[in-house]
């Protein structure tokens with residue numbers, strides 16, 4: 001009987017993991033199923049672009065994986081039973097169950113309201129395709145002079161607010177940030193950010209905590225009201241609750257706790273990658289939820305699974321960061337160079353060159369999904385019986 005590998009989620013992490021596994025493992029021994037709610041690959045890093053009226057190239061997952069041996073299943077995952085080694089799914093034909101020998105959990109993340117009242121009812125977000133399309137429709141209906149507030153001064157908030165201000169210079173656009181604008185970046189990057197915000201006419205409410213969102217604006221903890229006909233909530237991501245409902249060991253935030261091969265510390269037949277995993281990075285600092293972490297964690301998990309099934313040496317975890325790339329509309333950006341544990345260096349690239357770099361990185365991330373099997377030897381490896389595997393790969 002073939003070894004059944006089931007990959008849940010076909011975002012940057014899951015799609016890369018499935019493609020790499022299919023390239024490395026011989027189809028005579030293994031069967032790889034990729035389950036995803038959407039029939040298309042969604043370029044999540046471009047959701048602010050989708051929300052502001054730009055169209056993204058559709059990529060059907062069946063086409064992306066044609067000829068690779070990966071079986072694509074369009075279905076919603078509703079539960080995982082880590083003891084029985086089964087996954088509950090629901091699709092057009094109703095509920096069903098899939099059994100696995102190895103599970104790769106890559107369901108990603110979504111928006112979190114941090115318990116702030118009114119966010120769910122009155123705010124938009126851009127953490128996924130449907131949400132971005134809803135914001136797109138709302139922005140398209142706004143008349144000149146309408147107020148838009150983006151809450152959250154992190155990477156997503158900065159990208160969202162600059163994209164909206166560039167696409168709709170007729171709107172009154174503002175940003176509410178808990179700290180100073182880009183205050184974790186180098187002085188060079190911060191100074192460029194301030195100039196870009198001035199150029200785009202964005203009002204910055206820094207050192208501002210939002211206590212509630214109402215239909216006409218946001219209330220701050222210090223008693224102010226920021227008027228907003230549209231509020232966009234970008235204060236971070238939270239994982240889906242599916243993993244926390246299992247017997248898998250998860251963090252307080254619900255991420256699956258993994259070792260430095262991306263294997264669950266409680267269930268050796270489960271791996272977690274991308275936003276869904278709490279994984280150690282350089283210096284033991286947990287990796288941040290990002291595409292920049294998702295792709296390397298997927299490669300590492302795929303290589304570790306391959307090593308264990310074929311009795312080879314385990315790969316080394318060398319995941320570290322090199323840059324934070326922040327778009328500021330379509331023609332400007334900041335590329336902040338960072339240490340492997342994500343601390344900013346003094347140097348940063350800004351302006352058109354940075355925008356080109358950022359675009360290249362986004363294209364490469366999407367390309368790696370459509371060509372998940374490049375850059376690897378073409379020979380597929382045969383699995384060996386469990387008793388013949390190396391102790392190092394146990």
Ligand SMILES: Cc1cc2nc3c(=O)[nH]c(=O)nc-3n(C[C@H](O)[C@H](O)[C@H](O)COP(=O)(O)OP(=O)(O)OC[C@H]3O[C@@H](n4cnc5c(N)ncnc54)[C@H](O)[C@@H]3O)c2cc1C
Pocket residue numbers: 008009010011012013014035036037038042044045046047048075076077078106107108109126127128156159240273274275276289290291292293294325326
């Ligand atoms: C606007 C925006 C800009 C960003 N910019 C950057 C950036 O510049 N650089 C960067 O590094 N990161 C960026 N990020 C973060 C990055 O997009 C995520 O960290 C990354 O997508 C995580 O990859 P993933 O594969 O773990 O999850 P995802 O990309 O979220 O993929 C998860 C997949 O699982 C599927 N899924 C979820 N639940 C279910 C279910 N129950 N059943 C079936 N399928 C399901 C989803 O449909 C999706 O296909 C950005 C995010 C946003 C929203």
